[in-house]
Amino acid sequence: MTPRDALLTTLGFWVELGWLRRVDAHLVRFMARHVADAPASVLLAAALASHQLGRGHVCLSLSRALAEPRATLSLPPLEHTQAQINEASVTLPEAFLADVTVESWGEALAASSLVTVLAQADAPAGHLPLRPLVLVGERLYLRRYWQAERAVAAGLRARMGPESESSPEGKHVVSDALGARLRELFATNQPDPHGEPDWQKLACALALRQRLTVISGGPGTGKTTTVTRLLALLQAQALGEGADDNDGASHHGGDDDKGESADQGERRPLEIRLVAPTGKAAARLSESIRGAVAKLGVSETVRAAIPREASTVHRLLGARPDSRHFRHHAGNPLALDLLVVDEVSMVDLDLMAALLGALPAHARLILLGDKDQLASVEAGAVLGDLCEHALPPRYSPALCADLTRLTGESLQAVMANSDASLVSSLESSQDESAAAQGRLGDHVVVLQKSYRFAADSGIGALARASNDGDRQALRAAWKTGFSDIAWLSLNGPEDRALEQLIVNGYRPALEAVRDRRPAREVIDLLLEFQLLCALRKGPYGVDGLNARVARVLMRRGLIGDERGWYAGRPVMVTRNDRALGLYNGDVGITLPDPAAGGRLRVFFPIEEETAGEASALEVPSFHRGVRAVLPSRLEAVETVFAMTVHKSQGSEFRHVLFVLPEGANPILTRELVYTGITRAKSRVTLAGTRRETLEGAIERRVVRASGLVL
């Protein structure tokens, strides 16, 4: 058998074992049929590059694949599969790479008619033949993802010039008067006891100066507060409140319609839109923006000009049923002046490319998120890539000077490049992107102080220790005796104490179901408690636990059935259903509908404004703030007594019970632990058979392969 035939046969085995996706093998067979002489190493590279997409990597790093060939497949720990492997005599990937080096692999790929070779990611490709694979240095892409990465880089780079590019020589981009208003708006912020500058104020100043600003911060660090104040400042400026010579509507519209509104003396508020990747995250953003707007010390006119309602990115772009393409794109751009995107860590590369493509050139873009959270389910880690070198900050001296002028904050002491350290760190760095990020760095700010989790918060301490990968700090957090965190040692998946916690957690919501309380009340009670799992499979995975929880709740008389549709069954939508207006991640609860003779319907929360209109029409209290959907119309849903941490992104719950699997697992990483813990607003219980599992997990990091360099 030729190595090529051996590989094609082996791909089939890998699919059967669940190490490779069917789609990866299909793609390679398709390529093999069309290019009869494609060697095994090229076909293997194609299979692995395709497989990486399913695991979130945008491309295949040839060197990483050679260093750890097994890590490129979805291989469970070998001790679990050794018998299977021996029995089926399955060839492992390293067998196909025995004599291969990065150079020889690259040469074989370059010689193949399946591959376009580029010296660097942004090299012009217009004249190059359309081939399914693209090799950039040692990174191999499926063409579509290379294009998406290139589009994201180009879209971001285009907004990285300061606003000053359109302002006359010598004139500050942001006037002193606007700086004064900025300082006024942040005057209520208490000075930091350790002398740290006010990063919220600095973030706001940064966003006033330029068209792209990335604000990363953990829960409660004031991202929404900061952005709301920014919107107030910009709207006040647009509406001519306190305008001076440098200010006002002349900033409107940027390059395209520069000066038009000023010439006509017209003042119009900026067209601002707020979006988040999921319906749930959009609802949370709406809620926190409303809270922050209420606290603003601004005129009623300005307050009224700040939007309170966020939508999903898909809705903004005009998702179309059965199509990957959106209504808005470069040829039909969005009509807006400023876009705020929250929870950017959940935005994948493809969606970011679509969003940037549809954004008009003059529009300001503010990206908010938590760089330390898990990245998007789909391929890409845009926020992580953008923030990779964000700490410690190293703004250019000119930027520092202007920020100090605007905010009154001194930055010298906190800048990594205030002395020779930048030069030496960049010189010693082999990573070309570190140097390239010098410019990007001017657009990124990290808020580190949490106003939700104060110094005496156990959740804060656990989150910090996890994020730092610090075992000692983790142990110290357990010993401190914080009242908001607990560790539950499990005696197995049937553990009684675990059962009791789950029953106690879901009892209020399920008793409300029994008492026929209004649907919205039940949904709100459901958000009080959530069981989270790291994995899907296995005794501590979502699938097993969901079935067990339902059994236990039925035994305790809290639900009447444990299978099919029953009153009290909480479900999560797992696929966008545009016809029903339901999106992946939306959660609803099954209840007997008094308006349908008590037949079961699934109730989903609806946004406040729509709910307001509905209550004006005197909707019976049971149906206020929700809408009912026939269970039979829901094609892709799953029970969510237990939810994976991945699916919980963008949501928060009062009490989180986070169950860890037994032993090490590549999926159990620092990012996953941090994301799980920070879903809790006031209490988190971690449960597992061994604490070492948690300690091991926080030392494992997710590094997604990508080539996003700006």
Ligand SMILES: Nc1ncnc2c1ncn2[C@@H]1O[C@H](COP(=O)(O)OP(=O)(O)OP(=O)(O)O)[C@@H](O)[C@H]1O
């Ligand atoms: N500088 C500050 N001083 C005191 N309280 C603050 C400050 N900044 C924010 N807060 C308060 O902290 C809470 C969290 O702020 P905010 O919602 O803006 O944070 P966030 O980063 O957007 O949080 P999340 O991650 O939940 O979206 C709010 O109650 C807010 O009023």
